[in-house]
Amino acid sequence: xxxxxxxxxxxxxxAFAAFLPAMVLGAWQMLMRSPLPAPLDDSNAYYTSVTLxxxxxxYVVTTFFAMGFGYAVTATSLRRPVRGxxxxxxxxxxxxxxxxxxxxxxxxxxxxxxxxxYPPLLGSAWYYFGVxxxxxxxxxWVALMIYNMAAWKxxxxxxxxxxxxxxxxxxxxxxxxxxxGVILELLGVVLPRVLGLTTQIDAALGRTLFxxxxxxIVYFWLMPAYxxxxxxxxxxxxxxxxxDTMGRLTFIMFLVFSLPVGMHHLFADPEHGxxxxxxxxxxxxxxxxxxxxxxxxxxxxxxxxxxxxGGRGLLGWIAALPWKEPMVLAVALSLVMLGFGxxxxxxxxSYAMNSMIHNTSWxxxxxxxxxxxxxxxxxxxxxxxxxPRITGKPLRSKALAxxxxxxxxxxxxxxxxxxxxxxxxxxxxxxxxxxxxxxxxARMGPLVIISVIGGMILLxxxxxxxxxxVRSQLGEKHLATPLRYALAVNPPRYVPASLNGFAMWNxxxxxxxxxxxxxxxxxxxxxxxxxxxxxxxxxxxGAGVR
Amino acid sequence: MAETDINPLxxxxxxxxxxxxxxxxxxxxxxxxxxGMLAVMMAIIVVTGATHALNPPSNVETIDPTTLxxxxxxxxxxxxxxxxxxxxxxxxxxxxxxxxxxxxxKVPVDTPVKFRLTSTDVIHGFLLPATNVNTMVVPGFIAExxxxxxxxxxxxxxxxxxxxDGHHGMWxxxxxxxxxxxxxxxxxxxTNCAKQ
Numbered sequence: 001x002x003x004x005x006x007x008x009x010x011x012x013x014x015a016f017a018a019f020l021p022a023m024v025l026g027a028w029q030m031l032m033r034s035p036l037p038a039p040l041d042d043s044n045a046y047y048t049s050v051t052l053x054x055x056x057x058x059y060v061v062t063t064f065f066a067m068g069f070g071y072a073v074t075a076t077s078l079r080r081p082v083r084g085x086x087x088x089x090x091x092x093x094x095x096x097x098x099x100x101x102x103x104x105x106x107x108x109x110x111x112x113x114x115x116x117x118y119p120p121l122l123g124s125a126w127y128y129f130g131v132x133x134x135x136x137x138x139x140x141w142v143a144l145m146i147y148n149m150a151a152w153k154x155x156x157x158x159x160x161x162x163x164x165x166x167x168x169x170x171x172x173x174x175x176x177x178x179x180x181g182v183i184l185e186l187l188g189v190v191l192p193r194v195l196g197l198t199t200q201i202d203a204a205l206g207r208t209l210f211x212x213x214x215x216x217i218v219y220f221w222l223m224p225a226y227x228x229x230x231x232x233x234x235x236x237x238x239x240x241x242x243x244d245t246m247g248r249l250t251f252i253m254f255l256v257f258s259l260p261v262g263m264h265h266l267f268a269d270p271e272h273g274x275x276x277x278x279x280x281x282x283x284x285x286x287x288x289x290x291x292x293x294x295x296x297x298x299x300x301x302x303x304x305x306x307x308x309x310g311g312r313g314l315l316g317w318i319a320a321l322p323w324k325e326p327m328v329l330a331v332a333l334s335l336v337m338l339g340f341g342x343x344x345x346x347x348x349x350s351y352a353m354n355s356m357i358h359n360t361s362w363x364x365x366x367x368x369x370x371x372x373x374x375x376x377x378x379x380x381x382x383x384x385x386x387x388p389r390i391t392g393k394p395l396r397s398k399a400l401a402x403x404x405x406x407x408x409x410x411x412x413x414x415x416x417x418x419x420x421x422x423x424x425x426x427x428x429x430x431x432x433x434x435x436x437x438x439x440x441x442a443r444m445g446p447l448v449i450i451s452v453i454g455g456m457i458l459l460x461x462x463x464x465x466x467x468x469x470v471r472s473q474l475g476e477k478h479l480a481t482p483l484r485y486a487l488a489v490n491p492p493r494y495v496p497a498s499l500n501g502f503a504m505w506n507x508x509x510x511x512x513x514x515x516x517x518x519x520x521x522x523x524x525x526x527x528x529x530x531x532x533x534x535x536x537x538x539x540x541x542g543a544g545v546r
Numbered sequence: 547m548a549e550t551d552i553n554p555l556x557x558x559x560x561x562x563x564x565x566x567x568x569x570x571x572x573x574x575x576x577x578x579x580x581x582g583m584l585a586v587m588m589a590i591i592v593v594t595g596a597t598h599a600l601n602p603p604s605n606v607e608t609i610d611p612t613t614l615x616x617x618x619x620x621x622x623x624x625x626x627x628x629x630x631x632x633x634x635x636x637x638x639x640x641x642x643x644x645x646x647x648x649x650x651x652k653v654p655v656d657t658p659v660k661f662r663l664t665s666t667d668v669i670h671g672f673l674l675p676a677t678n679v680n681t682m683v684v685p686g687f688i689a690e691x692x693x694x695x696x697x698x699x700x701x702x703x704x705x706x707x708x709x710x711d712g713h714h715g716m717w718x719x720x721x722x723x724x725x726x727x728x729x730x731x732x733x734x735x736x737t738n739c740a741k742q
Contacts, residue, residue, distance in 0.1 A: 043714055047711055114708050120667065121669070121709070121710065202686070203669055204687060207684070238559075240559050240563070242564075243569050268602055268681050270607070270681065270683075270689035274604040285588050286584075289580060292583075293577065304559070350591050351595055351600075351601075352601070352602065355600075355678045356680070359673065360706065425676070426675020426676055426702070428704040428706035429706065430713070431713060432713070432714045435717075440675070489562065489569065490561065490565075527608055529686035531611050531686045
């Protein structure tokens with residue numbers, strides 16, 4: 001893995017080092033909001049914890065993991081060193097400084113605004129600067145992915161870019177597009193008020209800009225998992241990828257369709273009309289398509305592997321798969337969680353049905369299943385696949401890794417199924433304390449307790465992950481086989497330019513974004529809906545809110 | 547050894563074990579089925595949305611939160627349940643850290659109800675569990691949701707968007723009462739959910 005080994009390893013370790021404390025916070029939050037007693041029973045600490053848990057999981061773990069994965073994929077799929085390693089390290093340091101800054105400020109209680117930081121809630125400027133450094137630093141990674149792909153194409157004219165590299169570049173472009181919303185919100189709406197340059201703040205404009213990020217960021221988190229689906233899973237199962245073209249189309253569709261749809265998060269908002277909401281609800285349906293195609297491609301690829309291993313009959317190939325491989329086990333568990341989570345998502349994105357569950361614990365359940373479940377379990381499997389290649393030391397051990405994956409799956413299901421139900425019963429999310437003496441809330445008590453059990457299992461699984469990675473890294477050097485990506489059944493000899501680059505798709509995206517967001521954002525220049533805002537900090541609570 | 551070794555190199559499968567045409571044909575079939583499925587789902591949403599008039603709150607109506615108390619629709623004396631000339635009722639509420647004002651609204655059963663809310667400070671949420679009433683309350687805007695309650699009873703009304711450290715204390719109630727008794731209620735009784 002040449003020069004990218006250390007780079008990838010450092011990124012992965014920052015991601016997992018942020019992951020473990022964020023898991024502890026998550027488990028504690030579950031206890032806090034349950035009828036069970038919680039240590040440090042303090043509602044202010046709860047909201048600080050939610051802010052930290054969200055910021056760590058949504059920005060830190062994912063961004064560092066994707067960056068590390070990107071460098072590893074670049075080196076191994078192009079089979080040559082990553083270009084721009086110095087810039088990559090500079091980006092790493094910038095992201096790390098931003099992370100530490102944001103974490104310290106949140107811990108000090110000066111930015112309890114949750115990771116969505118909806119203004120006019122305001123926190124310390126240093127928190128927003130921290131997030132900006134993290135997001136901005138990752139743009140160096142975006143540039144490096146684009147640069148490495150372009151350089152390879154220049155050196156290999158007419159050759160199809162290897163699918164893993166094509167997909168990670170799509171991921172980088174998606175992240176650049178997605179991040180534009182949050183960057184514009186922070187620079188254009190939040191920071192001018194926090195720094196005292198203005199006295200007013202447009203809360204609705206802030207929400208609208210954030211919605212540009214809010215849905216696409218989930219696909220940024222998802223992409224490494226999908227890259228593993230297409231390029232690592234068939235290889236680990238001993239088969240071939242069913243179709244290279246379908247893989248390319250899938251990643252292109254994620255790039256194009258995950259962006260002009262963010263307003264389905266704003267269905268319940270009064271600042272947008274029915275027309276634009278309906279349009280984006282319609283567009284949202286298309287983003288289900290790449291996932292539905294992926295499920296087919298991956299099952300077909302696994303069937304090829306199962307039959308090559310001697311599986312016979314309609315379903316015999318399933319039993320013949322190498323279930324001892326963490327990657328194979330992980331993909332099965334991931335697809336089950338993706339199924340449940342995706343079903344919930346179809347309700348959320350339905351223009352009218354969303355009203356039943358908007359901002360209830362149903363939504364918490366949905367994104368924990370998709371991101372915390374289907375995606376993160378693939379992060380684990382990727383780590384197990386890559387650790388031996390990066391460190392040159394074998395995984396200790398695959399059996400322990402399988403235990404960790406099963407525990408994660410069980411914990412996530414036990415935690416999120418009750419949340420779906422309490423959401424339907426009308427339990428709001430992001431609430432520190434419930435009055436379980438109230439008959440309305442009391443009915444949810446047993447379900448909430450079950451979900452806490454799931455949370456504790458998840459915490460055990462997270463600790464086990466770190467144990468496995470540390471144990472492996474402390475082990476003895478061992479000659480590892482190089483990382484190989486699955487080849488398609490019919491490897492592409494030539495692909496059209498549209499499936500070998502992103503210029504045309506970026507142009508289409510510009511048009512779609514103008515159609516989808518031009519009016520919703522433009523209207524705020526006419527509406528004049530700014531309101532006065534004030535800083536919400538710990539001190540102001542003690543001293544009376546205003 | 548077998549347990550710690552990673553992916554021992556197996557004999558790779560040969561190229562083209564499934565012909566390209568067969569793969570393309572199968573994939574096209576799958577794409578058609580999936581597009582059909584999505585089209586049916588979309589059609590259901592369009593048809594139910596249009597025939598049941600199921601629209602999320604989408605009245606784009608601005609208001610200046612700094613002058614709410616001075617006059618106009620959200621002046622204190624105008625909050626709570628009001629009966630319209632056509633017999634329907636309108637409930638006006640203000641959401642602020644950390645309460646709804648008033649914290650109770652009585653409405654008659656089987657009557658069209660229009661909720662109009664706005665915020666004086668940060669973003670709040672308005673949710674009546676087990677109904678289709680669900681909206682964000684964004685400062686600078688009036689959120690309007692319509693519904694008709696078919697069953698009498700007390701509905702809890704939590705704020706569902708994080709609005710600061712007192713968020714968990716922000717619960718109010720909507721009390722749906724029989725149609726007959728409603729007109730006789732005084733203004734004070736209409737904003738009091740305590741049991742008599």
